[in-house]
Amino acid sequence: ADTIKVGILHSLSGTMAISETALKNVALMTIEEINAKGGVMGKKLEPVVVDPASNWPLFAEKARQLVAQDKVAAVFGCWTSVSRKSVNPVFKELNGLLFYPVQYEGEELEKNVFYTGAAPNQQAIPAVEYLMSAEGGSAKRFVLLGTDYVYPRTTNKILRAFLKSKGVADADIMEDYTPFGHSDYQTIIANIKKFASEGKKTAVISTINGDSNVPFYKELGNAGLKATDVPVVAFSVGEEELRGVDTKPLVGHLAAWNYFMTVKNPENTAFIKKYKDWAKKNGVPNADTVVTNDPMEATYVGIYMWKQAVEKAKSTDTDKVIAALGGQTFKAPSGFTLTMDKTNHHLHKPVFIGEVRADGQFDVVWKTKEPIRAQPWSPFIPGNEGKQGL
Amino acid sequence: MTETTELERRARAFAEAGGRENWEGAAATGHVATGELDLSHNVILYLDDITVSFDGFRALNKLSLTIDAGELRCIIGPNGAGKTTMMDVITGKTRPDEGKAFFGQTLDLTRMTEPEIAHAGIGRKFQKPTIFENHSAFENLELAMKADKRVRRTLFASLFDDERDRIADVLKQIRLDKFADRSAGLLSHGQKQWLEIGMLLMQEPKLLLLDEPVAGMTDDETERTAELFVSLAGKHSLMVVEHDMAFVEALGGKVTVLCEGSVLAEGDLATVQADSRVIEVYLGR
Amino acid sequence: MEPAMNRLLLRLALLFASLACLALPARAALDPALVAGFAGDFNSRVAAIEALGVEGSAEARALLDAVEAGNLGVAADKVVVIDGDAVKDAASGEALQIPADEVETITVNNRIRRALATAHAALALSAESAADRLAAANTLTENTSESLLPLFERTLAGEKDEAVRGVLSRAVARVNLGSADAAKRLKAAEALGESSDPAVKNMLAALLEKRGEGKDASWAEPDAEVRAAAEASIKAIDRRIATAQAVGTVFSGLSLGSILLLAALGLAITYGVMGIINMAHGELLMVGAYATFLVQGLFRSYLPAYLDWYVVAAIPVAFFAAALVGVAMERLVLRHLYGRPLESLLATWGLSLVLIQAARVVFGPQNLELANPGWMSGGMELAAGVVLPYNRIVIIGFAVFVLVLIWLMMQKTRLGMFVRAVTQNRPMAGCVGVPTARVDTLAFAIGSGVAGLGGLALSQIANVGPAMGQGYIVDAFMVVVLGGVGQLAGAVWAALGLGIVAKFLEGWAGAVIAKILVLVFIIVFIQKRPQGIFALKGRFADS
Amino acid sequence: MLKVDNLNQYYGGSHILRGLSFEVPVGKVTTLLGRNGVGKTTLLKTLMGLVPAASGTIHFGAQDITRAPSYNRVRAGIGYVPQGREIFPRLSVEENLLMGLATQPRGSSIPQRIFDMFPVLKQMMGRRGGDLSGGQQQQLAIGRALAFGPKLLILDEPTEGIQPSIIKDIERAIRSLAATGEMAILLVEQYYDFARALSDQYLVMERGEIVMRGEGANMDADGVREALAV
Amino acid sequence: MRTPFTVRLFQSMPKTGWVALAIFAVVACVGVPVAHLALPEGHALHLSAYTVSLLGKILCYMVVAVAMDLIWGYAGILSLGHGLFFALGGYAFGMYLMRQIGRDGSYQSDLPDFMVFLDWKELPWYWAGSDSFLWALFLAMALPGLVAFVFGYFAFRSRIKGVYFSIITQALTYAAMLLFFRNETGFGGNNGFTDFKRILGYSITSPEMRATLFALSALLLIACLVLGRYLVSSRFGRVLAAIRDAESRVMFIGYNPLHYKLFMWTLSAVLCGLAGALYVPQVGIINPSEMSPANSIEIAVWVAVGGRGTLVGAVLGAGIVNLAKSFFTVTVPEYWPFFLGFLFIAVTLYLPDGVVGLWRKLRARKGPDSAAAAPAATAAPVGEAAPETTVAKGATA
């Protein structure tokens, strides 16, 4: 064939559409860009878009269809952990290739999957270290707040162990969870207030899932919990999520990512412009206010890394591409040159801490000097000692 | 006139069939939690001081009434006197606030559920015909038929030939043989009345409660119905509520007049009709 | 007399200074030592900011503003201020020959912002309005330190306002609690009984700690009298906290209840009264919310001065937008389904899919931003940090308003009677002369419009996005059914009951378990009341 | 007043009304008799527009109402007492009566004569219609149809379930209504004596056809009773 | 005198029905395996793994639809919580599948991965026996059955009916979903169970296993249909329908509706559980979102699309909706909800009795002598044969 098919497996309907649609867009944009530059090994890329509709068994079905029926060379997709868990066996069975662009809880390594989002040590831990520093406000007490599912639970488990190692007593950690789609944060915020008012400097670490963030932040603003008193650092709130929030009362609350739209460097300027143009051209709703965010960048990076690996391997054969991917580097919009780790299929990524601005963007207040290597098997979870690569 | 005798014969045959214990183990069903019907004092229904009120309104007010085994009793009384409510109490649909209700000597109706009461032998025809609209007339009768009505049996139940014949008989009797397969919901009002009477016949209850059975029937049919009921009396006990005096007369039994929830007068029709209070509140001038 | 005089003089001086600032490019120099801290590490920067606040001169103010604007930086070991393209020495204000982009500006993060707030508060202690002073005093109390003591005492000497005095003297007491003078400590411990701050309670509790055992036992606070005072004060604080929190919980229950009610009221009409199993009800909420969003957009572009009132203007818009969608739904689809309630489930499920996707295609899949207007932002602070947010208070009021409206409509108008009659016996309603088709459309429009109002209210609390309705549909049905289908009063009790039960359970068992328990509660409750709270009694009920 | 011409009506496959033609003159009581299931109710439902006429025409006064929706027929002045009462169970008695005024201007009140005829309704104003006894409901249904003063009153077995004294009252009322000369009355009845006492004109229906018609006074002579008794 | 059981069983379905079922059985148990296993990939009749597992999944949905129809269509009880029973069956069997992973998980422990990770030191008591296939199979039926029985007993005893019942079933499944989302519940939280390896030691990804699971699903569906057909055409079915239409009347003739409803309700749940058990190995994942209220509503939607109150309808409905979904999400990924939404609306508006209703109508039009004659004959007016009836057909709506 004179084209190479690639699959895009992101929910365009259902609860996850809110986040995943933008990833589909960025993937299409990247593919167009690659095609405009002559494609991969002289062949054009042909995107195959399907909608797994936020339904996990459907993810597996669609993954199988992409790999087995459409014979795509690689799939870019998934957001939630459970969707990834659902498709993992399919990629393993059919020896396909998946690029997963979202920060996640780790505790996994699959030969057929490349993780371009952050592992906990590339996001959560630096963020907490920052909060504990003088600069971050020397927090002594922590509220670990999340939606009740695996990513928050795991992250908080890791953080608890981490905090303990830093000498934070159990009494100074409050852990609380809300159901999916929870929209009433009155009690929780009252509890946080109470916990925070007991004397020690308190910070909130939020792993609240997308949909609940708007009510959470609205309540936060109206209940008068200011960032200067009790800062909230979030791991799943980025530019896209903040589009639904009036951020004026939230200035100063934080997020930790490997990329922010406000990062200033030529790659990012170009990336943002490309995406805005693409959005306008393709009639994306509200095209003039589209934003870029971390998983979008990760998608972009993932596709390029795959392209480079295919060109290096001179083949789209899964095993060859996997072999070629290790050690690939790419100058990412984050301004850093990212490297695909040879052994663990994760990227070395820089970490940024950003504070929310009144316009819904983030001011980077802290960043790592170098990209950090991922630790998918967190050393803070017992039993992981010695686990490294595949 | 030959037809009348034919009907009579059929009704009588029917009444006899009712005595036959042809279903397996009525006693063994365990359905009748409170024991067997005991008619040793020849009283089948015994109501004593029954009071029912709805939001302060006394629909039944210390009502006492007994019906003998085999008796055909007519109940008349002004609209709203509490006749239907009384039947609700007897069949367990409404629980009385006070008072006793016994079926025979031993069965305390106020403590039994509707299916238990039905099983013990009380059948009822409602004032507004209530039948199974989506079932055919035939199926309506089949469901009503006296049988073991527990799930386990019903799952594997099928019709015996004689049961089938009996249904056919009743269908003919209620003049719905041509409508056997029609959905009951599509029947006319009068036909529904008949169907409900048919269901009651199939049920072979010991006590039949009939709430305005001839409403919406022609005079001719009213007569036939009266004959049918008369022929059922003796073997069965009947309590008939009607406003049609001609019908009540044709039935010929003892008449009880209810008014404002209690008994106003009792006696044969002529006496009652002569009672000035009855004329005042009920019959009119 | 004297303090007033002081303030007057101070203000005059300030005025003069700022005039001077405007008039003269050169200004009075600050002590370079004050500024030097900015060149140091993070902590010294924070200290520098606080020092500037205490200093309080116009130059200091200007410098603080520069920090806040991100214009203060360090270049060539000098602390400098960027002023347009020019770079000036921070202390002296001399222009320097350093290009602006070589200055490494000080990042303004939370810590800096907090220091700035303290500094500003210190400055504001001499503000004219008592409210400003009170706010400043409150801010300072939260971050007291020994260094602020002189400032407090200075201000207390001249302060007249009782509230401000109270706050400040408690702030002083907090500092004095650590004093070496037992008398001071005693006074402080007594004074703090007026507080309702858990932090104060912890400070007092620390005094009561016992170290060691038996004979060697020693108290953190050696003076028994002080301890007794502390104990009494703790009790007083506890009482205040407990009441405030109980009020807070009841309030959040009411608030949750009112939101459930608003989400369910429209359904109480379309389903409860008309009998249409409206699975697209959530999407009608969404339509109302999106309409609100559009109104906000219009105000932003055309009436920015009145932006704060967009929510009020959105009330009719949200109502009619949703009503219009409702009419379309009724005319095109539901009209053909009366008397087939189960089919309405299927059709409205389809409609819901279509509406969600339409919103996604037109507005995009993300959430939309709806800001609380100024008068709905923030909250009323009860004691002990319990805040009743204004948006929630407004929504409770709004729920009552909508409820009264519907109640009047259903019970007091002929339309209401017609609607009830049509649903009870459609053919017969026609046979007494009710134009059934029109009544249906109207009733459905009203129900949908009310759902739109619900959407408007939700937009002030929660997500506005294509799938927002899905989050409420289950709750809405539960409210309507728990109350008893067709019983508006039932829906009200159900919503409030669920809200308050949920909030009390949540305080006790956490949000997840609370939600599960609430559902179990519904299941058990229905066992007791198989027809909902306001069961229809009567002989027709079971037929 | 009402003129029906060659009316046909089917349920699914079966022909229920077969080319019916008749007139209901104003100021007279027209009774329609027939055994169970011959199609009387179906005819009335067709007249009210509850089931569409398959063919034929229905004129009310000068108006062709064959295809008019039910509520417009009521607007034109037809009052209907259906078989089986069909009251609104969850509306109060008062509201049920007010429903009878649906075509009247807002604020019209329930005429006193209804309470004169059915005193029990006055007593039970606040009770829900569905809680009434059968006979009370029937009275309510008649009261509701009379409330707005129809020009044509259609009654489907109105005496069903009503106590004798009130039947007599109804009889008197119908007669007096007819006697005003402003109202036409179409009465479907099984209760022969009642029908005969009221009829100015009768129709007998059988299997969807009108098989006998004549003056009310001749009913006995014409052998209507026997015709119904086959 | 009395027709024997086997005859009645046979008579419960028209001959064409039996023939169709037999053909279906042969295709599913012989045809599909051959097409999947024996035919080479390029062959025109070859069935890919994708197709087989997709169809297998849909077969499971069909069983659920039939179970739903039995309780909704025939007993008039609309359950908005059937997803729960399906998921419980799935979880019960999923536990077995997790145990079969053995030490092949990423932590190489005897415990399932998620337990290792959550620091569980041993299996919780309710996992006891989960390594036994038979126990798992038993549990897949018993668990949903028990839950349904207990829940149904109280609900029916309290005479909870109609929408009140529907809503509490919804509350039930919702509560269960939240419970299962919790990591502490011991079922893997949001991630649920995945990454299955074997059943009875055979690889779950092997084509043979896939074909076997498919055939088993087909057999289960056939069994459900036969059982369902028998039930609804027996007197039991008629009592059930009578309860649906007039529950209190049924009591007055001596049936206890509680027992009837409870039986059907529990049976329906058991069938769902079995379907769930077969579903999980075919799709490779079970997670609490299967219990989300929307999923349960969708089950009702399948049945409504196909035609409530006909078993074939339920089967067709589940098939059509799910195939349409699979098809549209690929061909028009961004607009498929429009297609599906309009499909639902169109069905309600134009096919009041679902797809089956349409089919019947068409058949009635094609052959008036066969299909239409029967109702026409029964619908004759009083005391008369039906000479004119065929002419008059369709005159009224």
Ligand SMILES: Nc1ncnc2c1ncn2[C@@H]1O[C@H](COP(=O)(O)OP(=O)(O)OP(=O)(O)O)[C@@H](O)[C@H]1O
């Ligand atoms: N659930 C209820 N709520 C209020 N009132 C009720 C209720 N049920 C019955 N009633 C009242 O109780 C009285 C008795 O009603 P019942 O139906 O027993 O009368 P009835 O003797 O059968 O009359 P009819 O001859 O008209 O059928 C009536 O006045 C009725 O309005």
Ligand SMILES: Nc1ncnc2c1ncn2[C@@H]1O[C@H](COP(=O)(O)OP(=O)(O)OP(=O)(O)O)[C@@H](O)[C@H]1O
């Ligand atoms: N919806 C329907 N579909 C089919 N047939 C019907 C329907 N309604 C009534 N029928 C049949 O039409 C015939 C006429 O019914 P209708 O109700 O008009 O009779 P009627 O003369 O009013 O009888 P009654 O005196 O018993 O009220 C009956 O045979 C009845 O079974």
Ligand SMILES: [Mg+2]
């Ligand atoms: Mg009565």
Ligand SMILES: [Mg+2]
């Ligand atoms: Mg009739």
